Amino acid sequence: MASDLILQLENVSKFFGPVIALSDVTLRLARGEVHCLLGDNGAGKSTLIKMLAGVYVPDAGQYLVDGAPVRFRSQREALDAGIATVYQDLALVPLMSVARNFFMGREPVRKLFGALPVMDHGLAERTAAAKLAEMGIRVRDAGQLVGNMSGGEKQCLAIARAIHFGAQVLILDEPTAALGVKQSVNVLTLIARARARGISVIFITHNVNHAYPIGDRFTLLNRGQSMGTHAKSAVSKEAVLDMMAGGAEMKTLMRDLDGVTI
Amino acid sequence: MTLPSPTAAAAPPASPAAPAGADERLRSVGAWRRLLGRPESGALSGAVLVFALFGFAAGGSGMFSAEGMVNWGTVAAFLGVIAVGAALLMVAGEFDLSIGSMIGFAGMLLAVPCLYWGWPVWLATLFALVMACALGALNGWLVVRTGLPSFIVTLAFYFVLRGLSLALSVMMTGKTILSSNGALVLADMVAADPVVHALFQGHVLTGLFDRLAHAGLIAARDDGTALAIGVPKVIVWWLALTAAGAFVLARMRIGNWILAVGGDPVAAKNVGIPVGRVKIALFMLTAVCAALFAVLQVADAGSAAADRGLQKEFEAIIAAVIGGCLLTGGYGSVIGAALGALIFGVVQIGIGYTSIDNNWYRVFLGGMLLVAVLFNNFVRRRVALGRR
Numbered sequence: 017m018a019s020d021l022i023l024q025l026e027n028v029s030k031f032f033g034p035v036i037a038l039s040d041v042t043l044r045l046a047r048g049e050v051h052c053l054l055g056d057n058g059a060g061k062s063t064l065i066k067m068l069a070g071v072y073v074p075d076a077g078q079y080l081v082d083g084a085p086v087r088f089r090s091q092r093e094a095l096d097a098g099i100a101t102v103y104q105d106l107a108l109v110p111l112m113s114v115a116r117n118f119f120m121g122r123e124p125v126r127k128l129f130g131a132l133p134v135m136d137h138g139l140a141e142r143t144a145a146a147k148l149a150e151m152g153i154r155v156r157d158a159g160q161l162v163g164n165m166s167g168g169e170k171q172c173l174a175i176a177r178a179i180h181f182g183a184q185v186l187i188l189d190e191p192t193a194a195l196g197v198k199q200s201v202n203v204l205t206l207i208a209r210a211r212a213r214g215i216s217v218i219f220i221t222h223n224v225n226h227a228y229p230i231g232d233r234f235t236l237l238n239r240g241q242s243m244g245t246h247a248k249s250a251v252s253k254e255a256v257l258d259m260m261a262g263g264a265e266m267k268t269l270m271r272d273l274d275g276v277t278i
Numbered sequence: 279m280t281l282p283s284p285t286a287a288a289a290p291p292a293s294p295a296a297p298a299g300a301d302e303r304l305r306s307v308g309a310w311r312r313l314l315g316r317p318e319s320g321a322l323s324g325a326v327l328v329f330a331l332f333g334f335a336a337g338g339s340g341m342f343s344a345e346g347m348v349n350w351g352t353v354a355a356f357l358g359v360i361a362v363g364a365a366l367l368m369v370a371g372e373f374d375l376s377i378g379s380m381i382g383f384a385g386m387l388l389a390v391p392c393l394y395w396g397w398p399v400w401l402a403t404l405f406a407l408v409m410a411c412a413l414g415a416l417n418g419w420l421v422v423r424t425g426l427p428s429f430i431v432t433l434a435f436y437f438v439l440r441g442l443s444l445a446l447s448v449m450m451t452g453k454t455i456l457s458s459n460g461a462l463v464l465a466d467m468v469a470a471d472p473v474v475h476a477l478f479q480g481h482v483l484t485g486l487f488d489r490l491a492h493a494g495l496i497a498a499r500d501d502g503t504a505l506a507i508g509v510p511k512v513i514v515w516w517l518a519l520t521a522a523g524a525f526v527l528a529r530m531r532i533g534n535w536i537l538a539v540g541g542d543p544v545a546a547k548n549v550g551i552p553v554g555r556v557k558i559a560l561f562m563l564t565a566v567c568a569a570l571f572a573v574l575q576v577a578d579a580g581s582a583a584a585d586r587g588l589q590k591e592f593e594a595i596i597a598a599v600i601g602g603c604l605l606t607g608g609y610g611s612v613i614g615a616a617l618g619a620l621i622f623g624v625v626q627i628g629i630g631y632t633s634i635d636n637n638w639y640r641v642f643l644g645g646m647l648l649v650a651v652l653f654n655n656f657v658r659r660r661v662a663l664g665r666r
Contacts, residue, residue: 092550107548109541111609111658112534120538121549123531134529 021083022047022216023068023099023185028077030063037063040077041242043235045185050207050217052227054256055237061189061220064237068187068218069101070094098184102191106174110163114155117162118144118177143180151176151206168199172206179210186210187218192226204230228253317602318614320653324600324646325617328624336631344487344496345506346631354623355516356571357593358616361601362523363567364594365615367560369527371540371607372421372428374414374564377594379439381587384410384572386443389582390450392467393459399471403478407569413439414565418558428561436591443584457581465580479577481508512574516616519567523612536560540607596643597622600650609658621646 023045030038038060045051055061066072067079070088078085081097088094091101108117119140126136141158148155153172155165162170171191178186188207192200200223207217207230221227227234228248234256236243246255313319332341340346360377367374387406391397397405417435421428447454457464469475484507490496491504499505527533538546539556547553568587576582599605600621601614622643629639 091548095550103548105542105544107542107545109538109545109608111541111604112537116534116537120534120546121551123534125531128529133531135531135534137529 020046022081024078024080024083025064025067025074026078026080028067028074028079030060030067030072031075036240038067038074039240041237041240043242044245045216045218046233047216048211048214049232050211050219050230052231052234053218053220053237054222054227054234058239059237060240061237065101065187065189065218065220068094068099068185070099095181098182099187100178100181100183100185101187102171102174102178102189104189104193106170108162108170108174111161113141113159114148114162114165114173115140115144115158117173118147118158118180122181147180148173148176151179151209153202153206166199168195168202171195171199171203175203175206175210179213179215183215185216185218187220189220190222191219192221192223200226224253224257228256231256314657316611317609317654317658318611318617319602319657320650321601321611321614321617321621323653324621324650325624328621328628332624332628332631335634336628339631341628341631343506344490344504346627348506348510350623350627351513352510352623353627354620355510355513356574357590357597357622358516358619359512359519359571359574360564360567360590360594361597361615361619362519362612363560363564364591365598365601365603365610365612366523366527366536367564368595368598368603368605369540369607369610370536370557370560371543372557372560373432373595374417374561375429375432375591376417376435376439377564377568378587378590378592379436379443380410380413380565380568381572381575381590382443382584383413383439384569385576385582385586386447386456386584387569388573388576389456389464390447393456393462393464394451399467400473403474403573406573407566410565410569411562414562415558417565418561421561422554422557440584447584454584455581456583463580464576464582468577468580474573474577478511478574481510482514484508510578512578515570515574516619520612520616527612532556537608540604540609542608593622596647599654600647602654604654604658605651618650 021044023043025041025043027040027042028038029036029040041060041064043051043053043064053061053064063072067074070091070093073087073089079088080086081099086097088097094101107120109120112120115137119135124136124139124143125133126139128134145155145158151172153169153176155169155173162173165173175186175188175191191203191207195203204226207219210217219227219231231248233245233247234251235245336342341350360381364374364377384406387409388399388402391402391405392399413435417428417432420426420431424431444454447456451459468479484504487496487504487506487508488502491498492502497505527536535546535551535556538549538551539553543553568590571590572582572586575586597618598610598615600618601611601616603610603615625642625646626639629636629642
């Protein structure tokens with residue numbers, strides 16, 4: 017049973033002084049699923065992400081990877097365990113090239129004249145272009161600056177980079193929040209491709225139209241507590257919308273505004 | 279008049295912008311635009327402009343004779359040595375305002391042990407370089423540890439180091455300008471030290487210059503040797519440091535880290551780059567460059583003074599900015615900074631070869647700085663990032 021779960025948070029809590037950021041939350045991520053994490057601002061999503069990413073250590077409860085308890089002291093340790101987080105800021109530098117960004121911090125090195133270690137720019141550009149193409153992203157030129165790319169392309173680049181460097185678990189923090197319709201579809205397609213490769217995904221979003229088609233299970237956070245996890249087979253889109261922040265308010269709004277549906 | 283052949287007309291319309299097989303969204307940009315997109319393009323056009331200007335205004339005055347070129351080349355080289363450190367530090371997103379004070383302090387760290395403590399010159403030189411390294415590390419550690427802007431931390435060191443240079447030299451020697459102590463003469467001591475003399479004092483290519491003078495290609499003295507003795511060693515240092523700095527930034531792993539640290543420290547940290555260590559290392563490099571400036575200056579002048587290096591921090595920053603370094607970090611060029619230093623040297627010395635009053639050189643440089651920043655911003659937005 018435990019081996020089906022790649023990542024577990026069992027009854028974890030996190031306190032910041034008097035503030036209870038998370039209280040007795042349980043989240044179980046199955047291997048190869050897309051698990052949507054829903055919740056309004058202040059629900060504790062950020063704290064949960066940072067706990068998974070190794071930034072925070074839970075004050076109570078257990079964090080298990082592959083069924084074994086872990087205690088990450090840094091993001092680097094979580095990364096080494098195959099847990100990669102793509103934050104909203106994406107960790108991309110606009111004035112650096114696609115290839116330089118792709119390999120930032122993990123640059124391929126070759127020996128110049130057999131002695132001097134230099135960055136292998138040729139390999140970096142070829143690999144970055146090939147890996148992005150593999151994920152269905154066409155870069156025009158791996159030497160172009162990231163600042164020239166669209167929001168969706170940047171998001172895809174950050175995800176493809178995480179996958180290339182061996183991520184088994186991808187934590188995506190609102191990857192579609194700032195994107196247009198077509199670009200959002202591209203990112204959702206990429207998430208589906210990642211799942212097809214056996215990668216487990218935690219997908220944080222506000223948008224039920226993005227969460228429902230791609231999600232296998234849904235967990236709702238509200239004011240630092242988990243409101244439970246539901247499989248897609250057990251809930252309708254409307255029920256997910258209800259679970260999401262403002263679901264009830266949206267219903268009231270739709271009743272007031274005649275003929276509006278989501 | 280020829281009509282287009284039917285086959286040509288039937289062929290699919292070839293895109294004028296993209297070759298077959300390439301992405302149709304990739305516009306081919308010309309070599310000219312690519313050159314403009316490089317960070318040092320502003321400095322390169324500035325240098326061309328300045329040379330054209332002085333070639334026109336002072337062409338016949340001897341400014342471009344061998345000794346004229348050695349003159350402005352030396353000024354540019356001294357500034358260029360510190361501009362390498364300043365530029366790399368600026369690419370990493372930090373400043374060092376203590377460069378000038380460090381020059382005065384390091385000169386004293388070299389002269390006092392030689393003249394008053396009986397140290398050999400090579401040991402005192404090593405001492406000055408190591409102490410500068412340690413002070414640079416302290417600067418960097420304070421910036422990284424406190425999270426204060428480097429502007430504030432290094433401004434503090436700007437005053438502390440200058441004050442220490444003056445106070446300690448008065449306390450220990452009773453003077454602020456050191457060239458001798460009794461029978462000990464600093465210039466002779468440096469000349470007598472084989473290592474320091476070989477590395478920092480005098481000229482290279484003196485034989486070549488003499489032969490050129492014999493051949494009548496450059497001006498000669500009465501005894502037939504060249505009027506310009508040779509290429510000062512500071513120019514060799516400048517070129518070597520610039521080449522090394524440019525290579526590190528463009529080709530080495532740490533170069534990618536420097537760009538990332540300056541471009542977005544949070545992103546750099548998130549991908550596992552040791553942001554603090556990169557910054558501290560660059561503060562150390564900047565301080566060592568300042569100490570190297572001091573050693574070369576003491577070897578050249580035969581004296582050290584506590585007030586040496588005044589305003590050099592600003593000149594180094596100006597050279598880096600003219601060279602295309604973005605003040606906020608993440609973008610810049612060491613070669614650009616070298617060109618910025620070259621512009622400095624040409625303007626400062628060149629103006630003396632014209633009929634223009636010397637004081638105008640500051641006005642010119644201030645204007646040049648402003649134009650360079652505006653031009654660099656324009657280039658970065660329009661060419662590098664393709665925005666309006």
